[in-house]
Amino acid sequence: MRRQLGADEWIAGARALHGGITAEMRRLTICTRDGGTRDLVLRTYVDAECAEDRLDREARALTDLTGTGVPAPRLVAVDPTAAHGEYPSLLMTHLEGRTVLDEVGVEARVPLLARQLVAIHALRPAARPREYVTRTTADTVVVPRCADAAVWVAAVDVIRRPPPLSAGSFLHRDFQPGNVLFDVPPTWPADARITGVVDWAAASWGPADLDVAHCSTNLALLHGPAWGPRFAEAYEEAGGVLAAAASERLSWQVRDALACSEEVRQVSQPWREAGRPDLTTPVVEGRLDTYLSALMHAPGHGHLTSDVG
Template sequence: MPESQELQRNEGLSESVLAWIRGQCGGSWNIRDVRPLLGGISSAVYELILEKGGESARWVLRQYTDRVWLEEEPDLVAHESAALQAASEYGIMSPKWLASDDDGSGGGMPSVLMSRLPGEVVLMPADRVDWLRGLAQALAQLHLQGTKTFPWTYFSYIDPNRFSIPEWTGKPDVWREIARIIQGPEPAYTPRFIHRDYHPGNVLWKHGRVSGIVDWVNACLGPSGIDVGHCRVNLAQLHGSEAADRFLAAYLECMRGGQAAEYDPYWDMVTLACYVSDGLEVYRGWIDLGITHLDEDVLAERLDKYAEGLLQGHSASFTAR
């Protein structure tokens, strides 16, 4: 989401916000420390360290600061709160919802208070094969939970009929064919509870294993291929097309050997088209987390190669039908 027209971000947290947080725990916890967390671009996120007697706890406060996003989706707090509760009901490794402030009357800004999961984001792993498999396993475990009623449903972030070929591409014919395909009918799919923003920056790791998935505000019922495609386009940029392909192979294997998967390259293509529709730039969240090896030229080369591979995969799948 865009980060223009932000509401005022707190450098720390005001006493009124801290009082609201204390009120959510009945005043039994003492807030020892507040630490800003990096990696997000459209909200301010803080880690709260609390004490009570000899116990300690870590919570996270997410404050929505993007005015444009709030105007477009005024139910953001309700959406994330419901998604966190649904993920918990599914048994998915996710933060536990604690409290909400829909209009900012208590927390100063529209806010969600949740538990803090252990672990950290890993973008440049020492063992890429195990890392990709871990990402795939975590996503497959989410998708294998099946479907339940959920108020928010999938919609495309772009109108495929208005998609324009990127000006930076060295392979315009590839993108022209992708545009033609995504302007066709969507593949049939079984609506599943999906994360909708699944990528390495929203997955936490501890001791070499996935410890949780965060940032559930976009969760909805929709095609599982959207989660796959979103992760793959991020992997293609961070590590190249081979990493995206390894992730897909591991995901299909985790989905009961592919039997439970409804994979179609269409979803990769429409996700890619959405990703580049606003121009090409290195994701600021990656920069905040220490990524220095990417620039626009590298991204353009990698996304051209990824697009070409998607088209080849689509042709192969079409021939096999």
């Protein structure tokens, strides 16, 4: 921090930001002798094996996003190997706005999320980021106790096959309501607007369906299973292009839903801390099971056959 501050600047305060799972986030207030202030955000990886990779990716993504119109933080400095501090860290500008996970106004926010994601996928940086990675396998899926076993068996069979081949796009790779900042007028939630998209540590190159599937799963868990398919519809209504074949779309949707099964406790706790005490682990698991069942039973998919159900 000392390397980034002017001679007449000092840190006047620090406040922890909630919601981060893999890193600690702090909002730092910087003051100057003439009475001016500015805010910066410090992301610190205290215990993460992939800290260097994630910080390198985020630094590159924030650089690529400068001047694009996508409301992302501006990179100030990065120390991916902890050469200048105790832990690997990244310093960036602070964006106004807040994450909104409330039920009120979700109908207005979903189209905004879809249009923002279309704009992200339209970006073509001078140098492509690294190819996407999916780590979920048939062996890592965690089946909820309340689950329809036949549905989950059929879903796991879907991801045993190689991922579909498709054209690539610039991906956020964790685009979901928890990483989008909004300005919401208190008296009129329908007039909400997006002020920022944060957490670019997994930025990649790959099929647009990956980002759409991830946001769909998160919306289904936050607001109910019907919001998953609705987001995919909103994305196409905004001009986004998804895989032409229903089986290919299903592959990405199911893969993301199953990936979420491994992180239910990790994601539900920050949601409760952010003002959604109703999202207990059993509730989220139940919604995930219902959403996955809806995907597998959707007309035209035909993945639930008589031998599994």
